[in-house]
Amino acid sequence: MPETPAHPVETLIEARWVIPVEPSDAVLTDHSVAVDGGRIVAILPTEEARRRFVAQRYYRLTDHALIPGLINLHTHAAMTLLRGYSDDLPLMEWLKAHIWPAENRHMSPDFVRDGTRIACAEMLRGGTTCFNDMYFFPEAVAEAALDAGMRAAIGLIVIDFPTAYAGDSDDYLNKGFALRDRLRDEPLLSFTLAPHAPYTVGDKTFKKIATFASQLDLPVHVHLHETEDEIHQSLAQHNLRPLARLQNLGLLGPGLIAVHGVHLTPDEQALLAEQGCHVAHCPASNLKLASGFAPIATLAGHGVNIGIGTDGAASNNKLDLFSEMRLAALLAKGVTGDAAALPAHTALQMATLNGARALGLDDRIGSLAPGKLADIVAVDLSGIETQPCFDPISALVYAAGREQVSHVWVNGELRLDNRQLTSLDERELKLTANVWQSRITH
Ligand SMILES: CSC[C@H]1O[C@@H](n2cnc3c(O)ncnc32)[C@H](O)[C@@H]1O
Numbered sequence: 001m002p003e004t005p006a007h008p009v010e011t012l013i014e015a016r017w018v019i020p021v022e023p024s025d026a027v028l029t030d031h032s033v034a035v036d037g038g039r040i041v042a043i044l045p046t047e048e049a050r051r052r053f054v055a056q057r058y059y060r061l062t063d064h065a066l067i068p069g070l071i072n073l074h075t076h077a078a079m080t081l082l083r084g085y086s087d088d089l090p091l092m093e094w095l096k097a098h099i100w101p102a103e104n105r106h107m108s109p110d111f112v113r114d115g116t117r118i119a120c121a122e123m124l125r126g127g128t129t130c131f132n133d134m135y136f137f138p139e140a141v142a143e144a145a146l147d148a149g150m151r152a153a154i155g156l157i158v159i160d161f162p163t164a165y166a167g168d169s170d171d172y173l174n175k176g177f178a179l180r181d182r183l184r185d186e187p188l189l190s191f192t193l194a195p196h197a198p199y200t201v202g203d204k205t206f207k208k209i210a211t212f213a214s215q216l217d218l219p220v221h222v223h224l225h226e227t228e229d230e231i232h233q234s235l236a237q238h239n240l241r242p243l244a245r246l247q248n249l250g251l252l253g254p255g256l257i258a259v260h261g262v263h264l265t266p267d268e269q270a271l272l273a274e275q276g277c278h279v280a281h282c283p284a285s286n287l288k289l290a291s292g293f294a295p296i297a298t299l300a301g302h303g304v305n306i307g308i309g310t311d312g313a314a315s316n317n318k319l320d321l322f323s324e325m326r327l328a329a330l331l332a333k334g335v336t337g338d339a340a341a342l343p344a345h346t347a348l349q350m351a352t353l354n355g356a357r358a359l360g361l362d363d364r365i366g367s368l369a370p371g372k373l374a375d376i377v378a379v380d381l382s383g384i385e386t387q388p389c390f391d392p393i394s395a396l397v398y399a400a401g402r403e404q405v406s407h408v409w410v411n412g413e414l415r416l417d418n419r420q421l422t423s424l425d426e427r428e429l430k431l432t433a434n435v436w437q438s439r440i441t442h
């Protein structure tokens with residue numbers, strides 16, 4: 001029998017383990033991922049892949065696990081420039097007395113572009129390939145993400161007070177729509193409407209956002225039920241808890257990404273599930289600001305789709321989804337008293353597929369499968385800290401860290417090569433961070 005000629009592809013990645021996350025939670029051992037035209041074309045046992053494909057580039061990652069690119073479901077990327085600027089305070093004091101005054105003094109497209117570039121470097125080094133952002137000057141966020149070659153959901157920010165970026169809600173919205181019109185064909189970008197929070201956005205603005213979200217089919221990304229203060233303030237001002245208020249204003253539905261969801265009654269959890277809303281769980285930020293801990297196990301029990309976010313580097317202070325996966329899993333066990341709560345595979349699914357679902361991108365990213373875009377992360381599990389390795393998913397969530405991320409592909413393009421960034425100059429970014437530190441200090 002004549003041999004079928006080998007099929008040419010751009011990239012063939014051979015790995016000890018491939019963890020697709022979906023369609024099943026099975027781990028494939030000694031498998032290879034073939035990539036061409038930015039997409040995964042096949043996942044096969046390595047021996048077979050070697051026969052079937054001839055590649056321009058081979059990666060022989062013999063002690064590594066391949067996972068889908070991690071998706072950071074809530075960031076203020078540019079806030080890397082305020083990392084460590086003001087620590088150990090509760091949310092409202094932190095925001096009002098420190099962060100908002102600093103943002104007022106320094107906010108500009110340059111601040112956002114530089115801060116977001118630094119965030120992209122940190123996130124790519126830690127295996128994050130996509131981030132869902134909310135910040136001023138979203139055009140600078142988009143520019144930094146595109147320069148870095150990262151995937152981003154750009155939040156078209158709306159807040160009912162004037163800033164250096166925009167004067168009023170119409171100004172915020174018009175600037176956001178102009179940006180979306182200009183960049184809507186960029187394959188790495190998608191857009192959300194991003195009203196900041198119930199305590200900074202009025203009813204009239206929320207109603208407009210609900211209308212635009214349904215007309216334009218855009219997700220809505222909003223901080224919600226983060227602290228007890230937020231709930232008390234809403235009851236005092238509107239005689240309604242924030243979630244009920246947003247329900248009355250027409251915001252609930254499968255397009256809503258509710259960030260935090262720390263303080264939720266059982267009825268509110270059921271309502272989020274009924275409405276198909278998503279929750280972005282930010283465990284480190286919630287602990288650091290002493291906001292509390294989200295009822296993740298019961299929310300998941302109700303069927304709510306939950307992804308994981310870091311929040312900004314000023315309240316975390318890392319943009320590290322490996323830490324967040326571990327923390328989410330441990331916290332769920334501690335809070336429920338049930339060691340089976342939030343197992344490792346669920347934590348990995350939250351940081352990948354569930355984030356993609358929340359962004360409406362799960363037909364393209366979030367798992368490793370033929371036809372999906374090639375957002376792929378290789379984690380080196382050969383080190384002493386991950387030995388022995390009975391179960392690579394357990395190793396990834398409970399023992400590994402972002403330091404073990406060796407290679408990252410976004411849309412089939414190599415963005416981290418043997419721990420070196422290919423699209424960003426780390427030395428230059430450190431100098432940029434120092435320049436901003438002295439501006440912010442003086
Ligand atoms: C209007 S752009 C985003 C706005 O949000 C602020 N921010 C950062 N972290 C949090 C948080 O945990 N809750 C609420 N608001 C937050 C950030 O400083 C920007 O002003």
Ligand SMILES: [Zn+2]
Pocket residue numbers: 074075076223259311312
């Ligand atoms: Zn936030």
